[in-house]
Amino acid sequence: MLEATTDAIGALAIYAGLNTLILIWLAFQTGRVRQSEKVLMGDGGNPRMIRIMRGHANAMEFIPVTLITLLAVALLGGPAWAIHGFGLLLTAGRFLHALHFTAADAPGWQRSAGTALSLLAMVGAAFWAIVAGLATII
Numbered sequence: 001m002l003e004a005t006t007d008a009i010g011a012l013a014i015y016a017g018l019n020t021l022i023l024i025w026l027a028f029q030t031g032r033v034r035q036s037e038k039v040l041m042g043d044g045g046n047p048r049m050i051r052i053m054r055g056h057a058n059a060m061e062f063i064p065v066t067l068i069t070l071l072a073v074a075l076l077g078g079p080a081w082a083i084h085g086f087g088l089l090l091t092a093g094r095f096l097h098a099l100h101f102t103a104a105d106a107p108g109w110q111r112s113a114g115t116a117l118s119l120l121a122m123v124g125a126a127f128w129a130i131v132a133g134l135a136t137i138i
Helices: 006-037 047-075 080-102 108-137
Strands: none
Touching: 006 047, 006 080, 047 080, 047 108, 080 108
């Protein structure tokens, strides 16, 4: 498991692109709420602004570290199917979570499911990366 494959790197590129689109969508939604609520800086104590900003911040907490971890897995020869599996979990999770935070009144299952899927992706990628890294030194 020491040689990166084009398939694994290509798979990672797909999920990096999709999750970047989710971040762009969240940025536009944050700007839209900022304009409609007339909050120029910070959250202004506005509950709607706080909600959308928290959703955007949460995506920034999950997406980059998971993608970087998946890159380590791919570079250490992780199979494309693993990148696809974790990438799908991350992307579906982040999309559901974003849906929850961009709506003024959204069902709670979106947030819960989005968080659970995202955590599965992050934890799975982390353990795979640890094993792959250890395999290079043991």
